Amino acid sequence: MDGHAGLYIHVPFCRGKCAYCGFYSVTAVGEVSAWVEAVLKEADLYRDRFGPFGSLYLGGGTPSLLGAADLRKLLGGVRARFSFAQGCEITLEANPEDVLQDKAALWRDEGIERISVGVQSFDDAFLAKLGRRHTARQAVKALETLRRAGCANLSVDLMWALPSQNLEHWRRTLETALSFDPEHLSCYELTVERGTALEAAMQGISPFDEALACVFFRKTSEFLRRRGYVHYEISNYARSRAFVSRHNAKYWRHVPYLGLGPAAHSFDGQSRWANVKSVRRYAAGIRQGVSVVQFREELTVEQRRLERLFLGFRTHDGVSLDVVGRSPEARRALRRAVRRDLLRIRNGRLVPTVKGWLIADRLPLLFP
Amino acid sequence: MKHIRNFSIIAHVDHGKSTLADRLIQAAGLVPEREFRDQILDTLDLERERGITIKSNTVTLPYRAPDGLTYALNLIDTPGHVDFSYEVSRALASCEGVLLLVDAAQGVEAQTLANLYAAMEHDLVIVPVINKIDLPSADVDRVKEEIENELALDADKAVLCSAKEGIGIDEVFQAVVERIPPPQGDPEAPLAALVFDAQYDPFRGAVVACRIFDGRIRTGDRIRFFSNGAVYRVEEVGVFRLKREPRRSLEAGEVGYIIAGIKTVSDVRIGDTITLDDNPAARPLPGFREVKPVVFSSIYPVSSDDYPSLQDALEKYTLNDAALVYQKDSSAALGQGFRCGFLGLLHLEIVQERLEREYDQSLIMTIPSVQYRFTLDTGEVRVVENPQYYPDPVHITATEEPYIRAVILCPERYMGAVMKLCTERRGENPRFSVPGPGRVEIVFDMPLAEVIYDFYDRLKTVTQGYGSFDYEMIGYRPSDLVKLDILVNGEKVDALSLIVHRERARPWAVQVCERLKEEIPRHQFKIAIQGAVGGKIIARSTISPFRKDVTAKCYGGDITRKRKLLEKQKKGKKRMKMVGSVSIPQSAFVAVLKTDKE
Numbered sequence: 001m002d003g004h005a006g007l008y009i010h011v012p013f014c015r016g017k018c019a020y021c022g023f024y025s026v027t028a029v030g031e032v033s034a035w036v037e038a039v040l041k042e043a044d045l046y047r048d049r050f051g052p053f054g055s056l057y058l059g060g061g062t063p064s065l066l067g068a069a070d071l072r073k074l075l076g077g078v079r080a081r082f083s084f085a086q087g088c089e090i091t092l093e094a095n096p097e098d099v100l101q102d103k104a105a106l107w108r109d110e111g112i113e114r115i116s117v118g119v120q121s122f123d124d125a126f127l128a129k130l131g132r133r134h135t136a137r138q139a140v141k142a143l144e145t146l147r148r149a150g151c152a153n154l155s156v157d158l159m160w161a162l163p164s165q166n167l168e169h170w171r172r173t174l175e176t177a178l179s180f181d182p183e184h185l186s187c188y189e190l191t192v193e194r195g196t197a198l199e200a201a202m203q204g205i206s207p208f209d210e211a212l213a214c215v216f217f218r219k220t221s222e223f224l225r226r227r228g229y230v231h232y233e234i235s236n237y238a239r240s241r242a243f244v245s246r247h248n249a250k251y252w253r254h255v256p257y258l259g260l261g262p263a264a265h266s267f268d269g270q271s272r273w274a275n276v277k278s279v280r281r282y283a284a285g286i287r288q289g290v291s292v293v294q295f296r297e298e299l300t301v302e303q304r305r306l307e308r309l310f311l312g313f314r315t316h317d318g319v320s321l322d323v324v325g326r327s328p329e330a331r332r333a334l335r336r337a338v339r340r341d342l343l344r345i346r347n348g349r350l351v352p353t354v355k356g357w358l359i360a361d362r363l364p365l366l367f368p
Numbered sequence: 369m370k371h372i373r374n375f376s377i378i379a380h381v382d383h384g385k386s387t388l389a390d391r392l393i394q395a396a397g398l399v400p401e402r403e404f405r406d407q408i409l410d411t412l413d414l415e416r417e418r419g420i421t422i423k424s425n426t427v428t429l430p431y432r433a434p435d436g437l438t439y440a441l442n443l444i445d446t447p448g449h450v451d452f453s454y455e456v457s458r459a460l461a462s463c464e465g466v467l468l469l470v471d472a473a474q475g476v477e478a479q480t481l482a483n484l485y486a487a488m489e490h491d492l493v494i495v496p497v498i499n500k501i502d503l504p505s506a507d508v509d510r511v512k513e514e515i516e517n518e519l520a521l522d523a524d525k526a527v528l529c530s531a532k533e534g535i536g537i538d539e540v541f542q543a544v545v546e547r548i549p550p551p552q553g554d555p556e557a558p559l560a561a562l563v564f565d566a567q568y569d570p571f572r573g574a575v576v577a578c579r580i581f582d583g584r585i586r587t588g589d590r591i592r593f594f595s596n597g598a599v600y601r602v603e604e605v606g607v608f609r610l611k612r613e614p615r616r617s618l619e620a621g622e623v624g625y626i627i628a629g630i631k632t633v634s635d636v637r638i639g640d641t642i643t644l645d646d647n648p649a650a651r652p653l654p655g656f657r658e659v660k661p662v663v664f665s666s667i668y669p670v671s672s673d674d675y676p677s678l679q680d681a682l683e684k685y686t687l688n689d690a691a692l693v694y695q696k697d698s699s700a701a702l703g704q705g706f707r708c709g710f711l712g713l714l715h716l717e718i719v720q721e722r723l724e725r726e727y728d729q730s731l732i733m734t735i736p737s738v739q740y741r742f743t744l745d746t747g748e749v750r751v752v753e754n755p756q757y758y759p760d761p762v763h764i765t766a767t768e769e770p771y772i773r774a775v776i777l778c779p780e781r782y783m784g785a786v787m788k789l790c791t792e793r794r795g796e797n798p799r800f801s802v803p804g805p806g807r808v809e810i811v812f813d814m815p816l817a818e819v820i821y822d823f824y825d826r827l828k829t830v831t832q833g834y835g836s837f838d839y840e841m842i843g844y845r846p847s848d849l850v851k852l853d854i855l856v857n858g859e860k861v862d863a864l865s866l867i868v869h870r871e872r873a874r875p876w877a878v879q880v881c882e883r884l885k886e887e888i889p890r891h892q893f894k895i896a897i898q899g900a901v902g903g904k905i906i907a908r909s910t911i912s913p914f915r916k917d918v919t920a921k922c923y924g925g926d927i928t929r930k931r932k933l934l935e936k937q938k939k940g941k942k943r944m945k946m947v948g949s950v951s952i953p954q955s956a957f958v959a960v961l962k963t964d965k966e
Contacts, residue, residue, distance in 0.1 A: 008924060023925075189920040214915045235920050251924050265925040272928055297928060306938075307931050314922060340892075359892070360918040364934055365941060 004054025004085045006250040009039060009074070010261035011063040012279055019131030019198040020159075020190060024263035024277045025061045031279055036070050038286040039260045040077040042275075049268075050258045052083040055247035056090045058112075064094035068106050075110055089246040091116055091155075096134040099142035104149035114245075115146055116155040116184070122176045123169070126162045130190075131197060143180040153243065155184035160216050161208040162190055167219060174220070178227060183243040187220050188235050189213060214358055221354050232316045234357050252311045254304070262292075271298045309364040318343070318351030329368045337366050369555075369621040373548050374442045374579065376459055378483035379469035380836065384499040388469060388531035388540070389427075389443060395537050396429035396441075398610055426565065426577050426623060428607040431541050439545055440607075442623035444564065444579075452711065453486075453840075454659050458564040458639045460486055461655055462579035462623060465493035465548030467540065468521070472498050472506035472528075476514040477777065481803070482838045484519055495543050496521050502530040518803045553620030558649040559583030559591070559642065561618075561626075566636040568688040572603070574630035575612070578642060579623050581653060586617040590645040591628060594652040595637050599645050600628035634690040659691055661709025662770070662841070663716055663820045664737045664753040666697045666863070667723075668705035670730035670943055670954050675704045681727035682706060685719070692719055697754070699863045701945050701952070702732060707754055710736075713820045732957045734863050738816045741768040741844050755865040758851040761902065768844040769869070770816040776827065777809050778835040785830040786810055793818035794869065813842065815869070852906075854880055855898045856888075859948040864960060873899070877907035880960050887956035890914040895950055 014025040091114040122136040156177045160170050192199050221231045229237040238244045259266045262282035265274045273296040276282050285292040312319035337343040342356035379385040429441040446459045466487045512523035527543050529536030565577035589602045604627040606614040618624045641652035669678045697707035710716040723729045739753040743766035795812035827835045852873045854864040877899025884897045899907035944951035
């Protein structure tokens with residue numbers, strides 16, 4: 001684990017909006033080149049304040065739809081402006097329908113070793129419900145293509161708790177993914193977020209049973225651990241510690257990160273800020289030299305502590321006992337949590353159990 | 369004395385009493401036009417908002433009559449709610465006449481009648497005034513008929529006005545001067561002054577409003593209160609002109625104020641008689657009685673750290689409201705608080721709102737109770753208004769609860785609905801009369817406990833706002849009472865206990881269990897909520913445990929939102945009350961008191 005900051009670039013373009021997605025994206029693909037210009041200009045603003053970076057993450061949106069010229073310009077520009085640590089992890093999020101041979105080769109040639117593929121499911125019916133624009137066949141092909149192109153750090157995104165999904169169906173999904181021997185797996189419980197198309201579509205459909213969701217979560221963890229994966233964060237699994245997402249781990253370890261692009265968030269250890277959620281206003285603002293930061297907060301000591309607690313409890317590394325504190329009240333709370341098998345003490349750290357993870361959002365509330 | 373008139377305006381709520389008072393004050397030239405605001409006499413924000421008078425105010429209006437003489441017209445304002453009927457009676461005792469205000473569109477209402485009777489008891493001259501004659505829906509002829517038929521007053525002499533539009537105001541003044549008799553009394557006799565109000569001035573202490581019946585009072589006099597013999601030296605006397613206006617003396621027939629270094633208004637009793645210490649009147653003026661609270665409830669601070677602040681607020685509050693009594697109380701669930709006694713439910717609401725608004729307190733109030741009477745096998749009679757002191761039922765030989773005579777006046781078409789409501793509320797012995805065409809007066813004997821909670825709201829609902837309600841206490845009657853406890857996972861929530869009629873215990877318990885189920889958040893274990901009488905469970909609900917609370921994705925852009933949610937939850941947790949291992953939010957205690965959503 002390195003302490004270098006992470007660099008995130010938000011690629012806000014999509015061919016369409018997925019039903020469940022609450023992230024910011026637009027379909028105006030014609031604005032890509034203006035966006036590249038703006039991101040590089042925004043990078044200028046931070047060149048002396050950040051770096052060297054230990055990771056670069058192209059997230060979205062749909063970074064895989066970037067053409068060769070735009071991608072080369074973006075990466076070249078970023079590399080010219082910032083320094084990157086030895087062995088920097090570079091990730092790109094890809095949609096299966098974009099993963100064609102030439103794209104895979106382009107990414108490899110540009111030094112993007114880690115590709116995170118948004119497979120979600122290998123069932124066409126579910127993919128359609130989720131509003132994805134690929135088929136199960138395309139997903140399989142995408143993974144094959146990447147492997148053939150020599151991708152040695154493959155991550156697969158999957159979703160569970162799909163309406164009426166049963167355990168057997170989910171097990172088959174996992175098996176299919178495992179047949180590609182991915183270095184990394186993200187298994188997200190489908191969350192119906194407010195204001196998404198999915199929320200509207202779910203009207204009248206009974207939500208996924210809570211007790212069943214608990215079973216899914218435990219079984220997934222058991223199943224993948226038995227297959228040799230490290231369950232290192234609530235929704236994330238790595239084939240070995242070496243394949244833990246180094247970029248995402250920075251969020252959970254409270255390490256600084258710089259986000260470039262519209263709607264991107266940044267954190268410098270003291271304060272957090274976010275850019276405007278509009279490609280146009282972002283690009284215009286950058287062009288005119290006015291601030292595109294729409295939100296900024298200075299974190300108090302207490303807020304930083306609270307963040308360390310809840311972010312730490314998401315991972316298998318947990319939280320240092322120093323963060324929890326040693327007051328009698330904290331000790332009492334700690335003993336209670338250990339007795340209830342929610343947390344365990346390991347090497348001076350308080351780490352969550354699988355049972356604890358099921359109520360991860362409340363774990364920080366157990367402590368004073 | 370010939371040039372003094374003492375009068376009140378009495379009216380049904382909304383018939384325009386405050387507006388008429390404002391207009392008279394304005395016409396008398398007491399306030400420059402630009403400083404004028406509506407409802408000058410209603411000094412509390414709450415009064416202005418609700419359009420009712422809670423604390424009465426008095427004002428002396430100079431009036432130059434057409435005969436060229438200047439009169440001092442003392443307008444004595446009266447509070448407008450049944451909870452304050454004693455204060456009203458003392459204000460009326462200070463007058464020689466009243467303006468009986470009737471809305472030209474609404475006509476005679478229940479309160480109009482009740483007020484008229486009160487005025488007649490004091491042998492006052494009654495001048496009917498028909499207000500709001502400018503309204504399109506005004507029907508002066510019909511209202512005149514009602515005045516003749518229902519009030520048995522001479523409607524031909526009714527003054528027509530529109531206080532809002534300023535029509536007929538001079539006619540009102542003339543009627544006051546010509547028809548209300550001047551006061552009588554002997555300025556040379558020993559002092560007898562009737563206390564009808566007291567207010568608190570942070571610098572001067574109590575400001576006693578009184579009517580001098582006999583004698584005179586000057587600065588420097590030593591005065592004595594008849595009820596308790598307390599003696600004070602007069603620092604200042606004067607008359608009310610919106611602001612206080614000092615005078616050398618006040619004489620028989622006059623209305624004014626006395627400041628005498630009296631620390632709080634609770635040292636001053638409404639209805640008491642003031643006399644001179646060295647030359648006392650032989651006997652007090654008639655009609656004094658101690659005002660006793662009839663409704664009781666405990667007040668707790670939302671956060672127990674705020675207990676000292678609540679104590680401070682109550683101390684300050686009672687400087688100005690002698691009717692509120694309180695003493696320390698404590699609850700296992702809610703910590704330290706105060707048991708308070710109120711004149712009625714409106715009084716309770718007013719106290720609650722004023723403490724919250726003016727004194728910035730966050731309060732939890734328990735279910736209001738009345739004073740129940742228990743006879744024990746030792747022969748001892750115990751009066752209990754706090755469920756905590758419910759005697760051991762083994763030793764109880766008789767139980768009684770206070771009853772009222774409820775008088776409801778409403779249009780005939782709502783009679784069925786009102787009957788049903790009153791019967792549901794254990795009303796007995798119904799009587800009817802028809803005071804006028806299309807209108808009925810319904811009288812029931814009812815337990816006070818049944819009206820202190822939400823009766824008035826329900827009445828308004830079932831009569832679509834047309835029903836009016838008045839009541840008087842008629843004493844104790846035998847009643848089958850039990851103590852209902854609410855248990856959360858087997859632990860008694862003492863703040864939710866209630867003494868209640870046996871038949872009412874189950875419906876109430878069911879409702880409380882349901883409300884708590886809605887308000888208590890899920891825990892990691894199952895929570896049983898039960899209503900119990902003695903050892904017997906009569907209602908129950910359960911809150912299923914939550915198994916899972918976890919966000920699937922949490923990356924750079926999610927952290928702030930997530931932290932804010934946690935901060936909110938942490939704050940909410942601090943305000944939770946612990947009963948055993950169950951956290952109960954403050955909102956649950958409030959929700960229990962909410963009326964049915966219908």
